[in-house]
Amino acid sequence: MGKKTNIQLMVDGRRIDGRLPEQLREIEMKIGEIENADGSARVRFGNTEALVAVYGPRSLFPKFLQESDMAILRVVYSMAPFSVDERKNPAPDRRSIEISKVTKDALSGAVFLEEFPRTVIDVYEYIIQADGSTRVTAINAASLALASAGIPMKDLVAACSVGKIGDVLIVDLCGKEDNYSESDMAVAMMPSKGLITLLQMDGRLTKEEVLQLLKKAEENCKKIYEMQKKALLEKFKVVGED
Numbered sequence: 001m002g003k004k005t006n007i008q009l010m011v012d013g014r015r016i017d018g019r020l021p022e023q024l025r026e027i028e029m030k031i032g033e034i035e036n037a038d039g040s041a042r043v044r045f046g047n048t049e050a051l052v053a054v055y056g057p058r059s060l061f062p063k064f065l066q067e068s069d070m071a072i073l074r075v076v077y078s079m080a081p082f083s084v085d086e087r088k089n090p091a092p093d094r095r096s097i098e099i100s101k102v103t104k105d106a107l108s109g110a111v112f113l114e115e116f117p118r119t120v121i122d123v124y125e126y127i128i129q130a131d132g133s134t135r136v137t138a139i140n141a142a143s144l145a146l147a148s149a150g151i152p153m154k155d156l157v158a159a160c161s162v163g164k165i166g167d168v169l170i171v172d173l174c175g176k177e178d179n180y181s182e183s184d185m186a187v188a189m190m191p192s193k194g195l196i197t198l199l200q201m202d203g204r205l206t207k208e209e210v211l212q213l214l215k216k217a218e219e220n221c222k223k224i225y226e227m228q229k230k231a232l233l234e235k236f237k238v239v240g241e242d
């Protein structure tokens, strides 16, 4: 189904926040700010900001929920009441339940769950500011939080959004673009393995545009992946090492 397109999102080749079509917003990644958590990360793409805390692996109760040969990854995505203009009810709604599920699926393949049978790894994702692309921002933060908890991983998961305004393809959609552009796609990847772990699309695209957008998503996930590795290296650099 098409989306609402009644506001002008592109003027003279620039987007409403002044960016070029393929320009990411300013990105910030911070690791380890939540002392009580086993791992944590805060990731900001422009005015979208996700804070993620990871607890575990820890014993899972009640016991009947346990998997005898692997850990369970439990993901909760939620938006803070103050994250959007109108107060957001913090109770889980259909959207947050769906995002929690797809985020869990996007991350599960990257974690060596089989190393921790009968346990649970809890991932709490809070959106503290929302201005588009919150699920991908939260996935980037969750991946860093899992790694910073010392949980063995096959790869980091890097994610970004891509879309279309008129016939121009764009990356990293802000809130208005998310709501009013012709189309948007959320993509998560395990870049070093070349695997896509999340692919969601809204709006209308031709098959060729889908392929072009996937290519742009891959290019940008790789850029984000490099930033994630840099943030981890900076945090865990051994003292005395250059």
Ligand code: UDP
Binding pocket: 084, 085, 088, 095, 130, 131, 132, 133, 134, 135, 136, 175, 178, 179, 186
């Ligand atoms: N949004 C909002 N209130 C809500 C849900 C979403 O204002 O209850 C805004 C927010 O800026 C969000 C955007 O709409 O980033 C797009 O939401 P969508 O469901 O497409 O998910 P996202 O792109 O954030 O992963």
